[in-house]
Amino acid sequence: MKPADDPAPKPTVGDDLPPPDAATILLALRASELSYRRLFEAARDGILILEVETGRITDVNPFLVELLGFSHAEMVGQTVGELSPFKDIESNQAMLARLQKEGYVRYEDLPLKTRDGRDIAVEFVSNVYQAGDHSVIQCNVRDITERKRTEAALRENEARLRQIIDLVPVFIFAKDRHGRFLLVNQTLSAAYGRTPAEVEGRTQREMIPNEAEALRFMETDREVIQSGRPKFIAQELFTDAQGKVHVLQTTKIPFTIPPTGEPAVLGASVDITERRRMEQVLRESEGHFRFLNDLTEATRKLAEPNAIISVIAQMLGGHLHASRCAYADVEPDGEQFTIRHDFTDGCVSAVGRYQLSRFGPRAVKKLHGGQTLVIRHMNGELLPGEGADMFNALGIQAVIICPFVKEGALRALMTVHQAAPRDWQPREITLVQEVVERCWATLERRTADETIHRLNAGLELRVAERTAQLEAANRELEAFSYSVSHDLRAPLRHISGFVRLLQEDAGPALSETGLRHLATITASARRMGVLIDDLLGLSRVGRTALQKAEVDLDALVRLTLDDFAEETQARSITWVIHSLPSVWADRALLHLVLVNLVGNAVKFTGRRGAARIEIGQLPAGGDETVIFIRDNGAGFDPTYAGKLFGVFQRLHHENEFTGTGIGLANVQRIILRHNGRVWAEGVVDGGATFYFSIPTPPTQTA
Numbered sequence: 001m002k003p004a005d006d007p008a009p010k011p012t013v014g015d016d017l018p019p020p021d022a023a024t025i026l027l028a029l030r031a032s033e034l035s036y037r038r039l040f041e042a043a044r045d046g047i048l049i050l051e052v053e054t055g056r057i058t059d060v061n062p063f064l065v066e067l068l069g070f071s072h073a074e075m076v077g078q079t080v081g082e083l084s085p086f087k088d089i090e091s092n093q094a095m096l097a098r099l100q101k102e103g104y105v106r107y108e109d110l111p112l113k114t115r116d117g118r119d120i121a122v123e124f125v126s127n128v129y130q131a132g133d134h135s136v137i138q139c140n141v142r143d144i145t146e147r148k149r150t151e152a153a154l155r156e157n158e159a160r161l162r163q164i165i166d167l168v169p170v171f172i173f174a175k176d177r178h179g180r181f182l183l184v185n186q187t188l189s190a191a192y193g194r195t196p197a198e199v200e201g202r203t204q205r206e207m208i209p210n211e212a213e214a215l216r217f218m219e220t221d222r223e224v225i226q227s228g229r230p231k232f233i234a235q236e237l238f239t240d241a242q243g244k245v246h247v248l249q250t251t252k253i254p255f256t257i258p259p260t261g262e263p264a265v266l267g268a269s270v271d272i273t274e275r276r277r278m279e280q281v282l283r284e285s286e287g288h289f290r291f292l293n294d295l296t297e298a299t300r301k302l303a304e305p306n307a308i309i310s311v312i313a314q315m316l317g318g319h320l321h322a323s324r325c326a327y328a329d330v331e332p333d334g335e336q337f338t339i340r341h342d343f344t345d346g347c348v349s350a351v352g353r354y355q356l357s358r359f360g361p362r363a364v365k366k367l368h369g370g371q372t373l374v375i376r377h378m379n380g381e382l383l384p385g386e387g388a389d390m391f392n393a394l395g396i397q398a399v400i401i402c403p404f405v406k407e408g409a410l411r412a413l414m415t416v417h418q419a420a421p422r423d424w425q426p427r428e429i430t431l432v433q434e435v436v437e438r439c440w441a442t443l444e445r446r447t448a449d450e451t452i453h454r455l456n457a458g459l460e461l462r463v464a465e466r467t468a469q470l471e472a473a474n475r476e477l478e479a480f481s482y483s484v485s486h487d488l489r490a491p492l493r494h495i496s497g498f499v500r501l502l503q504e505d506a507g508p509a510l511s512e513t514g515l516r517h518l519a520t521i522t523a524s525a526r527r528m529g530v531l532i533d534d535l536l537g538l539s540r541v542g543r544t545a546l547q548k549a550e551v552d553l554d555a556l557v558r559l560t561l562d563d564f565a566e567e568t569q570a571r572s573i574t575w576v577i578h579s580l581p582s583v584w585a586d587r588a589l590l591h592l593v594l595v596n597l598v599g600n601a602v603k604f605t606g607r608r609g610a611a612r613i614e615i616g617q618l619p620a621g622g623d624e625t626v627i628f629i630r631d632n633g634a635g636f637d638p639t640y641a642g643k644l645f646g647v648f649q650r651l652h653h654e655n656e657f658t659g660t661g662i663g664l665a666n667v668q669r670i671i672l673r674h675n676g677r678v679w680a681e682g683v684v685d686g687g688a689t690f691y692f693s694i695p696t697p698p699t700q701t702a
Contacts, residue, residue: 046141048080052128055079055137064141069115085112103128109144120145166196171238171248171269174255176262177225179204179218188269193241210239224252225263238269247273284427291319292434303450305443310341312439317343317416320428323396324417326350327439330410334368337413347395347419360386363401367413370405374429377421391417398422400429402436414439496525546586546673553580553627556587557615560594564602571611573602578616583625583694589670590694596663597629597690604633604688624676624693632687636680644680667692 040047046064050057060075068075068085080086098105107124114120123142128135165172166186174183180203189196192207199207204221208214216236224231230253238246252267295315302308309327317325326342338353356364363373363386375381378397382388391399398418404411414436499521507515557577583590598613605611611632618626636644645668671678671692682688 046122046143048137048139048141050080050137050139052135052137055081057083058136067114067120067141067143068112085114109148121148169271171250171271172267173269174264174266175204175221176257176264177222179214179221181207182257182264191238191240191246208239213237213239220250220252221265224254224265228254230254235272245273246271247276288427288431291315291431292438295435295438299442306341308442309439312435313341313414314343316414316432316435317345320416320431321345322416323347323419324350324394324415326415326417328354328413328415330356330412332409334410347417350394350417354390358387358390359401363387367401367403368405368410370403370410372403372429372433373399373401374424375399376423380421395419398424400424400432402432404436404440412440492525496522499525546589548584548586550582551585551587551590552582556591556594560591560598563595564598568602571606572609573605573611573613576612576614576616578614580615580617580627581625583696585674585694586670589673593667593670593692594629596667597692600663600690601629601631601633601688604635605631607634608632618691624695626691626693628689628691630687630689635684635686635688636682637684638682645678 040059040061043061043063046067047059047061048057048064049059056079057076060072062072065072065075068083070083075083105124105126107122110122110124112120112122121144123144124139125142126137126139128137162185168185169187170185171188171191172183172185173181173188175181181200184192184196184199186196189199192199194207204218205211205214208217220231220233230251233248233250233252236248236250238248240246248269249272250267250269252265255264255266256262257264295312298311298315299308302311313325313327316322322343322345324342324344324347326339328337328339330337335356336353337356339351342350344350356367359367359373360382366373375391376398378388378391378399382391391397394417396417397420400416402414404413414432416432499518503515503518510518557580561575561577598615601613602611605613614628614630616628616630618628645664667690668678671694675695676693678690678692680688680690
């Protein structure tokens, strides 16, 4: 029997497919070319296809046509060197050689000029690759003009930002997790005595010689990096390259370093050294003025000089934490001084009498010249003959002695002692000097106050005595005037009565001369009656209490003019009456003032054919209202103006103008009782003006 044949091998996948024919291959190639063409035409980079051997352009995509401004027909068929934008590349003649040798050329930043003259920058990459049975060059042209512009703007912004960072008076820095500076500004690098380039890249420990200080900074850096949270350090010390210690306020925030993402810290430190110093100065200044205010309050109510000196010495010594504070009076001879009061803290009192010469000639000369003596270390600054022995005996090693010189003579000393050497600060010396000035000013003021008080007490007593005497005299004078005025009426009545009887009984038998004599007696008696009435009026003005109220001067002037209507109706008088204000006064007495002054104006213009009388107010100002009555009458000699307001004083003969000389005295008394003023101006035969004032606002003086 014939063995069976081995089974035939199973066909693999595809073994049953016929090999591709030429048509299939052609279709595949066309599909591939179509796909490539679509990519070629849609690409957003420019693409050039060149022959390897000649560099002639065989194809160009639409993007490059649009970018360079040449048409597809203008570019295809030309060599790269014939196309103006690429002349610089072709003239080098190196590109094709490199391409033929290496198959690759790249220009990262190639400047080109487009057909319309625009300057652009491109990234130019060329590759040689096989296209069927021949090689071609494909050049990719990417427009990087905008990118370069953006990069330039970024660089410019970075430079500007760096300039700003360098200019700000703040320490700005960035450090990695190893404490290495990634960035420092000029302010910080200057503090290190370096440039930013010399600091960046170095560690914190390399820049700060103080190990503890460097570690402290690095510790807060680690804390920020590990926690991922910002940190504010209110106060930290930093020592610069010159050894100067700065007080900083620092803020640190975490960030990551691109592109690695390594953790780092960014910080800014404000130098608050000067601010802290000013705050300290302000605190000291506040303490200084608070102490002076407390000193003033403590001595304000004290009157006795010894008590004032004692309080000042105690407060000054305590404020300065001194071992002793003493006040001393210098004897008139300028050779000796006596410490009357001192404040002590841990040392014996120095109260007693001393020779000024024991300070030494230099110190004595300085003190007599009004200069403050300041010694910080007794044995280091003074020789035994210059006062060191005396101070050592008192247990003193440092001292401030402030002198008080008045009218060229040394009067007193204020001294502050310290048992140990002490570096007295300027503010402490200034404080002692200010306290001394206040002390002596207070003492002199208290002495002057005491003197003034004694003088015032004596003056008040004398014024009281004189016032009592004047009041008694006024009462007696008023009583006398009233009594005389009444007592004179009885004789006058008798004289007038008997003259009338004589005229009735013997009139026909009397001669013309006798009758004239009787008429003269009658007129004199009548004038005496008027005089008595005026005296009674003057007496009443002095005795009557003021009844002040608001007085309308316009209405009061109209009332006064009515009083003279009958007397003046036959005369030619031009009245000029201005608008007048209201005043605070006694209406009845003010009416009497106006009656007297208007009456005078009417009387003394009696000889004027065209009289003019004006009543008005001076321009308002000050604290009084001033009223005037002006006329164009007989006037008066201004030399005798002071006599106008005296009782019985007359500047005209009675034959010219009648009157008793009491009216203006009444005016003055009334105005003075209102605390006002009265005065007059005049010219002989040129008229007169009388003024009176009423205070405003109203006073309560009666």
